[in-house]
Amino acid sequence: MQIITGYLLISASFVPEERKYLNALTSILLTQKIEVDEDKAISEAIAKLEINKGILSDDATSYRIIALTGSSRCFLTPGEGKFLAALGQPQHNVSYVLISKTQNPFNGFGLLNQNTLLSWRSQGIRFRQVIENRNWELYSVEN
Numbered sequence: 001m002q003i004i005t006g007y008l009l010i011s012a013s014f015v016p017e018e019r020k021y022l023n024a025l026t027s028i029l030l031t032q033k034i035e036v037d038e039d040k041a042i043s044e045a046i047a048k049l050e051i052n053k054g055i056l057s058d059d060a061t062s063y064r065i066i067a068l069t070g071s072s073r074c075f076l077t078p079g080e081g082k083f084l085a086a087l088g089q090p091q092h093n094v095s096y097v098l099i100s101k102t103q104n105p106f107n108g109f110g111l112l113n114q115n116t117l118l119s120w121r122s123q124g125i126r127f128r129q130v131i132e133n134r135n136w137e138l139y140s141v142e143n
Helices: 002-011 016-031 036-048 059-069 083-088 114-122
Strands: 096-100 126-132 136-142
Touching: 036 059, 036 096, 036 126, 036 136, 059 096, 096 114, 114 126
Parallel strands: none
Antiparallel strands: 096 136, 126 136
C-alpha cells in the first residue's frame, strides 16, 4: 500500500526531479533484468576480505550488495559523517572502494562510478582491482 501511495504522490509532484527519478526507476525495473547472482558473488568476496578501514560504497546503488554481505558495519555510505572525507581522499579513509560500472542498471543513481574512479586516478591515487563482474568493480586503495 505504501509503495502505491508513494508512486501516486511522486508521479503527481510539481518537482520535476521527483518525476524524473520515478520515471528512471520505473523504466529500469520494467526493462532490465536485475542479476542477484552477480551481487551475491561480490558480497561473498567482500565477506572474505580483511577490511581495516572500511569499504567506500554508495548505498543508492549498492544496497543489495550491502544486504547480501550480512553486515553493513564495514561499509562507509553517504549517510555517515566520514563519507565526504573518504570521497575526497579515499587513500586516507578506506581500504576499498566499490565502483558501479557504466552498464549497471542503477549506475545513474550513485556517486561512485567510473567518472569518480577516473577523477581519483588523475589525482595520483592508486587502486588495485580485487574483483569484477558485469556491474561492479571492487578496488583496494593503495597508499
